[in-house]
Amino acid sequence: MAGKIFIALDRLRSTLDKLCSKIDLLAPASSQGNKTGPTAFMPYRSGVVPVLDRQTTLPLKKILLPQAETLLRYEYCKDPQDPLKAALSLDDRSEVRPTLVFGARPCDLKALSTFDRVFTSGPYKDPYYIERRKNTLFATLVCREADGACFCSSVGSGPADMEGSDFRITGIEGGFVVENLTEKAPDLFDSLGEAPTQDQQSEAGRIIEDVSQYRIGTLDLRGNEEAFRKRFEDNEYWQKMAAQCLSCGICTFVCPTCYCFTITDESDNLRGERLRSWDSCMFYHYTLEASGHNPRPTKLNRYRNRVGHKFSYIPEKYDGLLGCSGCGRCIRNCPVSIDIRQAAGQLKENVCDRQ
């Protein structure tokens, strides 16, 4: 597990250029090709400008759970002799290529620990997810860019948390130290740069030490399973927390841990595909039943579900692990400034302040 290199700032892009010829590479970038506009993890090739100085607008969710994924393709072939008969052919092959995500953040990986429990720990194991997960490596930044919406320390993680990461990237004066942490591809970076000097190593060490001490977020949002159940029927509380909500779905689409999906068959005449695509519990249709009955008819019910799922149902099922990584994206992007820290943070208290 030796591998450690130093990448000077002015060699970052040429290093990534070399790296992307060895493995499919994803890096944070703006679709506008520069440093403005919303960012996401995009396929890196020469010419892409990596944006490593802030958290991406969109999480890396879609790398492991694409917004729309073809589970299988189907086609009916009519029998020319007997047009009423048709043979059905199915094709569920999928190609997954080894991929490295460069420039993830601890909150991105924290979210994946939730995905892993849901998709890989059974009783229903998801072969599509498992295949992609197995083939994806993560090089994660020691994060020094927390803003007012971040709260990773409140969910049991932190800005230097490397759980689930294969490489650690530490920004130091003039560049980055990248070091290998696992046995998955220990020498991937080795030929791409010089080993860091003694000084660079100790600077990186100091920074990691410092950042590990940061507390991002003042609350501890763990252990709310019981408190949520007690608050479940407190309509006044949920009314206060969700009255502003537009049921717009932004919070779930930008959330790295929201994984709810729907499955539809999209066909054109005799052929088509079965798609799995993102759904949102903030939408009315999410729980609409065929009879017309809807068990979560109002935004109050829906918002309560979002909070409950993340802070009570998931931890209850998966040994206290939260369904929230503290990334703050839902807070930053909510058009009416609903802050999940308030709804989750006050569950245990006998108050309901909506600031």
Place this chain on the structure above:
Amino acid sequence: MNELHKLVEEALPELDMMIGWAESSDPLRTTPVFINDVESISRLIWSPFCAQNLTGYLVKPPAPQPADKDKKIGICVKGCDSRSLVALIQEKFVARERLHIFGIACRGTVDWRRIMLQVPRSNVKSARVEDNFLLLEDTDGTHKLKLEDVLARKCLRCRYPNPVICDTMIGEPAVLRISPEDAYRDVEAVDQKSLEERLAFWQSDLDRCMRCYACRNACPLCVCQDQCIAETREPRWLTQRTGIREKFLFHMIHAMHLAGRCTECGECERVCPMEIPVTLIKEKLNKIISDKLGYTAGLDPNAVPPMLTFDPGETGV
């Protein structure tokens, strides 16, 4: 106690609920607040951070049931927001008599994403507008940003900064930033492009769309909401695929249903997490309606929007 608080307190006995803005956990943004007791009035604020158009809550109410249907609803509106009210009254979604409108003369609202472009990674502690500057304090110190660099696009092209309809007026009337002929300059700039460039522009911008439908849900005039044909299974207009065709079709549905109704309040664009200039599509349609039919949405409560009526003698088209 400031002017707004005083005026709301006077009106409160006749109100079932007062809809306004309050501070949020982020100094650059505010949150809507629904008030029915005197103690909470002090939470009401008015500032250039009050960007949200609150009129949508009249058709998509915050609470399942109003407490008292015979009482009025108080609402704070800027110039642009007041035009949404006119449209909602025209289309009978809300009765004029049920409203107590607190109209606010507006000098522009700020777009937090434009601020972030200039001070990225900012851990903002406080922010306020003074004259033509935004003064922002974060962990690095104080930043002084030019107001025109952080105002929302809709504010830079605003023709109606003063409420076109109101019961109680707050503040001195604001003056226009632009001459009214320039109001459609953003659309004109896109129109100047060649067909290929225009296609490339919309393809690249709309490709970012995730179909979260926030632009639709935030729109005060997208009144179908849960029945929107973008999501109905019967008939089936859109698939769950993520290609540009689906995205484009969704935006055409939104825009066409708003043609001549849209008041260009900019909510759809403000809420979009992917920073897609979606109001621009509606501006284009409105410009056509204005050129061909001489109609501007959201000004006269007694007028009938052109797409909501049929006149066999119509000559403009």
